[in-house]
Amino acid sequence: MPEAVLLGGEQTTTAVEWVVFIIAATTTLLGSFGVIMARNPVHAALSLVGSLFSVAVLFLNQGAEFLAAVQVIVYTGAIVILILFVLMLLGIDTEEDLEDEPLRGQMPVAVGIGVLLTASVFALTQLVGFDVVTGTPEVTAAIRDDMPNINQIGRLLFTDFVVATQLAGVMLTVAVVGAVVMARRPREYQPIPEPESMDAPLSLDPTDQGADNGAEVAD
Amino acid sequence: MTFAASMLASVDHPPIDWHALAPELIVLGVLAIIILVDAFGGEDRKWAISSITSIGLLVAIVPVVTMAVDGAVRSMFDAAYVVDNYALLFKALFLVAGYIVVLLSTNYIAEGDYWEGEYYQLLLASILGMMIMASARDLIGIFVALETISIPAYMLAAWRKRESRSDEAGLKYYLMGVFASGVLLYGMSLLYGLTGSTRLVDIAAAVSGEAPALVIVAIVFTIVGFGFKVSAVPFHTWAPDVYEGAPTPVTAFVAVASKAAGFVALITVVLVAFPTQPEIFEPLIWALAAATMTVGNVIALRQTNMVRLLAYSGVAQAGYMLAPLAIAGHSATSAELATSAIATYLVIYMAMNLGAFGIVIAMARKTGSAELSSYGGMLNYAPALTVAMTIFVFSLAGIPFLAGWYGKLAVVLALVQPGTWFGYSMAIIVGVNSVIALGYYAKIARIMWIDPAPDGDTTRVRVPVSVASALVITAVLTVAIGVYPPLVDQFTGAESFLTLGF
Amino acid sequence: MSLLVTGSAIVAQQGDPLLFDVDLTAVGIVVGKVLVIFAFLLVATMFMVWFERKLISDMQNRIGPNLAGPFGILQTLADGIKFFFKEDLIPDRAQRRVFILAPFLSFVPAFLLFVVIPFGGDFNDGNAGVVTIFGRETFLQVADPPIGVLFILAMSSLAVYGAMLAGWSSGSKYPLLGSVRQSAQMISYEAAMGLAIIAVVVKTGSLSTHDIVVTQAGEGLGGILPNWGVLLTLGVPFVIFVIAATAELNRPPFDLVEAEQELVGGFHTEYSSIRFALFFLAEFMNTVTMSAIFVTLFLGGPAGPVLFGPGWLWGIIWFALKVFVFLFMFVWFRATLPRLRYDQLMDLGWKVLIPLSLGWILLLVALDLAQDQNWNLFAVGIGAAVVFFCAAMLLRAAVRSGQATRHTLEVPD
Numbered sequence A: 001m002p003e004a005v006l007l008g009g010e011q012t013t014t015a016v017e018w019v020v021f022i023i024a025a026t027t028t029l030l031g032s033f034g035v036i037m038a039r040n041p042v043h044a045a046l047s048l049v050g051s052l053f054s055v056a057v058l059f060l061n062q063g064a065e066f067l068a069a070v071q072v073i074v075y076t077g078a079i080v081i082l083i084l085f086v087l088m089l090l091g092i093d094t095e096e097d098l099e100d101e102p103l104r105g106q107m108p109v110a111v112g113i114g115v116l117l118t119a120s121v122f123a124l125t126q127l128v129g130f131d132v133v134t135g136t137p138e139v140t141a142a143i144r145d146d147m148p149n150i151n152q153i154g155r156l157l158f159t160d161f162v163v164a165t166q167l168a169g170v171m172l173t174v175a176v177v178g179a180v181v182m183a184r185r186p187r188e189y190q191p192i193p194e195p196e197s198m199d200a201p202l203s204l205d206p207t208d209q210g211a212d213n214g215a216e217v218a219d
Numbered sequence B: 001m002t003f004a005a006s007m008l009a010s011v012d013h014p015p016i017d018w019h020a021l022a023p024e025l026i027v028l029g030v031l032a033i034i035i036l037v038d039a040f041g042g043e044d045r046k047w048a049i050s051s052i053t054s055i056g057l058l059v060a061i062v063p064v065v066t067m068a069v070d071g072a073v074r075s076m077f078d079a080a081y082v083v084d085n086y087a088l089l090f091k092a093l094f095l096v097a098g099y100i101v102v103l104l105s106t107n108y109i110a111e112g113d114y115w116e117g118e119y120y121q122l123l124l125a126s127i128l129g130m131m132i133m134a135s136a137r138d139l140i141g142i143f144v145a146l147e148t149i150s151i152p153a154y155m156l157a158a159w160r161k162r163e164s165r166s167d168e169a170g171l172k173y174y175l176m177g178v179f180a181s182g183v184l185l186y187g188m189s190l191l192y193g194l195t196g197s198t199r200l201v202d203i204a205a206a207v208s209g210e211a212p213a214l215v216i217v218a219i220v221f222t223i224v225g226f227g228f229k230v231s232a233v234p235f236h237t238w239a240p241d242v243y244e245g246a247p248t249p250v251t252a253f254v255a256v257a258s259k260a261a262g263f264v265a266l267i268t269v270v271l272v273a274f275p276t277q278p279e280i281f282e283p284l285i286w287a288l289a290a291a292t293m294t295v296g297n298v299i300a301l302r303q304t305n306m307v308r309l310l311a312y313s314g315v316a317q318a319g320y321m322l323a324p325l326a327i328a329g330h331s332a333t334s335a336e337l338a339t340s341a342i343a344t345y346l347v348i349y350m351a352m353n354l355g356a357f358g359i360v361i362a363m364a365r366k367t368g369s370a371e372l373s374s375y376g377g378m379l380n381y382a383p384a385l386t387v388a389m390t391i392f393v394f395s396l397a398g399i400p401f402l403a404g405w406y407g408k409l410a411v412v413l414a415l416v417q418p419g420t421w422f423g424y425s426m427a428i429i430v431g432v433n434s435v436i437a438l439g440y441y442a443k444i445a446r447i448m449w450i451d452p453a454p455d456g457d458t459t460r461v462r463v464p465v466s467v468a469s470a471l472v473i474t475a476v477l478t479v480a481i482g483v484y485p486p487l488v489d490q491f492t493g494a495e496s497f498l499t500l501g502f
Numbered sequence C: 001m002s003l004l005v006t007g008s009a010i011v012a013q014q015g016d017p018l019l020f021d022v023d024l025t026a027v028g029i030v031v032g033k034v035l036v037i038f039a040f041l042l043v044a045t046m047f048m049v050w051f052e053r054k055l056i057s058d059m060q061n062r063i064g065p066n067l068a069g070p071f072g073i074l075q076t077l078a079d080g081i082k083f084f085f086k087e088d089l090i091p092d093r094a095q096r097r098v099f100i101l102a103p104f105l106s107f108v109p110a111f112l113l114f115v116v117i118p119f120g121g122d123f124n125d126g127n128a129g130v131v132t133i134f135g136r137e138t139f140l141q142v143a144d145p146p147i148g149v150l151f152i153l154a155m156s157s158l159a160v161y162g163a164m165l166a167g168w169s170s171g172s173k174y175p176l177l178g179s180v181r182q183s184a185q186m187i188s189y190e191a192a193m194g195l196a197i198i199a200v201v202v203k204t205g206s207l208s209t210h211d212i213v214v215t216q217a218g219e220g221l222g223g224i225l226p227n228w229g230v231l232l233t234l235g236v237p238f239v240i241f242v243i244a245a246t247a248e249l250n251r252p253p254f255d256l257v258e259a260e261q262e263l264v265g266g267f268h269t270e271y272s273s274i275r276f277a278l279f280f281l282a283e284f285m286n287t288v289t290m291s292a293i294f295v296t297l298f299l300g301g302p303a304g305p306v307l308f309g310p311g312w313l314w315g316i317i318w319f320a321l322k323v324f325v326f327l328f329m330f331v332w333f334r335a336t337l338p339r340l341r342y343d344q345l346m347d348l349g350w351k352v353l354i355p356l357s358l359g360w361i362l363l364l365v366a367l368d369l370a371q372d373q374n375w376n377l378f379a380v381g382i383g384a385a386v387v388f389f390c391a392a393m394l395l396r397a398a399v400r401s402g403q404a405t406r407h408t409l410e411v412p413d
Helices: A015-037 A041-061 A065-090 A106-127 A149-158 A162-183 B003-009 B018-040 B047-070 B085-111 B116-135 B139-157 B164-195 B200-206 B213-229 B238-245 B248-273 B278-300 B306-327 B332-367 B383-397 B403-416 B421-449 B465-483 B486-492 C024-059 C075-084 C096-116 C148-169 C173-204 C209-216 C236-248 C273-298 C311-336 C342-373 C377-410
Strands: B074-076 B081-083 C130-133 C136-139
Touching: A015 A041, A041 A065, A041 C096, A041 C148, A065 A149, A065 C148, A065 C173, A106 B213, A149 A162, A162 B018, A162 B116, A162 B139, B018 B047, B018 B074, B018 B116, B018 C377, B047 B085, B047 B116, B081 B085, B081 B116, B085 B116, B085 B248, B085 B332, B085 B465, B085 B486, B116 B139, B116 B248, B139 B164, B139 B248, B164 B200, B164 B213, B164 B238, B200 B248, B213 B248, B213 B278, B238 B248, B238 B306, B248 B306, B248 B332, B278 B306, B278 B421, B306 B332, B306 B403, B306 B421, B332 B383, B332 B403, B332 B465, B332 B486, B383 B403, B383 B421, B383 B465, B403 B421, B403 B465, B465 B486, C024 C075, C024 C096, C024 C136, C024 C273, C024 C311, C075 C273, C096 C148, C096 C273, C148 C173, C148 C209, C148 C273, C173 C209, C173 C236, C173 C273, C173 C342, C209 C273, C236 C273, C236 C311, C236 C342, C273 C311, C342 C377
Parallel strands: none
Antiparallel strands: B074 B081, C130 C136
8 A cells, every 4th residue: 555645756867768758748749739730630640640659658768668568559550540541531631621610719719728727737836836746756666676567567457456457348348339330321221312314214202202210209 | 387377376366255246247247148149139039138138237236235235345456446335325226227228218229220239238338337436436447437337328329320410419428528538537647646546545545634736636627527427517518419319218328327427426536535625626516516506407497398408407406416515525424414415316316307208208209309399288198197297397396295305405404514604505506496497397397287289189198118117117216205205315324325435 | 677778688787877877888789789680681681582582483483583693692782773763753642741751651660670589699508598798798689678579569550650651642542542451451460460479478478579589498398399489379379470470561362452453553553763662671671570570489589509609699590590481481472372352351360360369368378277276188178179169159150140130231222
């Protein structure tokens, strides 16, 4: 059981860690800005890759090798690939696709809120004088020194957090089931009417049109 | 020795109390069974799925009851998973609510040609998440449970795939929910960063005393995150659109069970992790509660659609349920009173709100609409439904000797207990809001009893057996609790109801 | 442990690696190893290009390149020089920046992958591959992070980007189709590949490539057979890995990505000159790297007997020989196997390889456990076989039932 005090105090950061941190943090921020500033969806996705990869480097810098590897495998290797996939397959990969702004004026509002949030957190932590920072080595360091952190994570997942682990498994399974349903076509498949020039003239039977799709009234 | 053995040998196996996990395991088993039935049963056996689901939910209540009789507090994984009376009550609540939702869904889903098997799988997974949420006492458990509740709910909201309104509901719910999860997760990560532990009891021990600024940020973010789940103003904007677009049984589920789960998490986190920081969470929750009930009620007055009206009424009810938390940090007694008041209210809210949605489902089978005006002249052609709906709306309004009245009483009693202006002012706001709410609840009654049927169509409503039994269960509960409050009181008023850590 | 490179590779490192207090010898060793790897990979790749052409010629009763240098061995160099002097074309509709970036994205992971491969050292008599350079004890391996195997998976998942972006940024149909095919294929087979690797990890008990090799260097069954991963895991994961890796490399018979009849040249149709050469190099370099991964995971890496002379050199020799076996195998595949159809490819990956490798991991763990608990191995084997059979039948039934439902429900008309 960890001691019941707020963690903080002196950190022991080496110069190498500082340099790596500054570089990785900068690229993380640049990547994140790229995501929201890029005019082309694919460029935005690529910026996301840069940002996520830099986060992996930050993890490595904190001694969390496993997290770093998983970050790269899961996020850059799978999730962004899927994003790119969808962008390419749906053909929404050109700059015009981002010009249409569904929510007018959300950009300035978002900038305002972001600046406000950053400023308030900064003010609370720095100006008010409470000098507690998270991410201190006491928190992020491995719980035990005598084994690699991947073994420790494995043990924790299957002892203390076994319920959460199994529940996450259930959640992912069910999410797949739901996603398949969401992705499939509705059962009463209605073919798009053929263009008139095809062959026989189209019989426009008014009773065929707009087949009852209000399931609530099904009798 | 092989690798597997060497790994096993040196691991400390935490003891697992299988009795405490039995309800969850039963639900999990039922989930597995219906997946198999769905995969191999073929089209002609789909009907079995809803039966299996409802039976399974009832079976899962058995171990809950045996544990309640036993009365022991079961704590596992260093108090990260606790089964106490509080957890048991909510597990039972979720199971019963789930059962009623299945009853409401059976005909709707089968006739509407939805994806039957998958529907119940998602529903069960969501219920499973709720049950674990009731017991989870650490941030990881709470977060995973929250996601297990929400992710199926997002997809269920979009289940009427051919309706663009349903798509909109699903997408809106999803985006808002994910945003809320992000905020919550940020708060949680700050808490972990500050305290070095994810267990709520450790966090409570670490944040006692004067809190540094970051603790304030963490607490605020955590509460805001749950605020989305319980649709507290100003985080309620998703509720009306989702309620309207989603299939009505799903709406009932989201409005009742999902909201209750949000409250469970909120109570647990606030009272187990931050009991020593009342000056941070109390004003925040006071403001949230006051805004929630007032805004909900005022907007509800102007609604012309029954489901939207119920949505805003649900927002207002969430405000009533939030209110006792605003004084919960005053003393141990007030914390206990507040917890019981919220639990009482949630049980009652489950009965009356599910009932109201049941009526909406039954009526939509005839009218195909949820417009308020379509309820005109109900008395003539559906007298039983009219009486039941009247019971539900008057209970929601808090008319004496219906359950809702007792819920409000419990809330107000908890509010005045500490004897501070804080509690008194909240109690007054609750009172004023109840009067406002009467306006629209009475309007529903007036339309049903006095207005003529919109197009003179007075053919009878055919109510399926399952929906009828759901309505009977909820109506009986609503009346019985109102007449004889100890019925719910003996469960929620138990000594040391919520185990405040070890 | 702040940096991968300065991690446990330098065994006897002392003190805090402060920036201005860095042990220059250690840095020098690391830089030296990086350079050696770089040179080795480039040479091996050039050799591989020549070897492939020559071997296929032999198998097809042709002569193959025979003019540039002895046995045509300088042919690759000649081709490289030719590429340099060709015109560099960028299509009008290309996304310029991404188009230029893409070749590098496929080139760099191929290099990085090799960083965690142990390529030499003496693993006999509990020596664990330690060599002494300038008074420092180290391994013949650039870095040995505790997550070496995960690093391999991470880098091979990054390799998808090159092809994907190349196809997209060309602004042309065939490359786009090719790159979509390729990324789908790579993502699908990555799962099977990862599961096959997990079987090795379960048996060797470590994610560090060095530890995996050390385990495999031990005495095997009966003191005669080597303790190699291929035997430890009872063969099947090796076969799965061979198939998955071939698909991952987009080599025949899984080269639908560049099926000439359908897609012209696949994702690099629009590339020319040095940019094309980079893709070409990356592809062959990936083949070499993948063979090295094979050797590390399944064939004991550089472990092998020392006949005479220095032990570390024999490590390198054994490693090179083993890698050569796999290079030969890949060429052989190309010369003999016909290309799969796309749906067959996906069916093979998702419905055969992934379930099989999952089941195999369970079997291995069950046998492990049985051994420790002194259960009857035979009974456990029979039980596992029954479970295997039932699961396979269930899977079959599920697939059948799924197809039946799809046909009754979703076919229009």
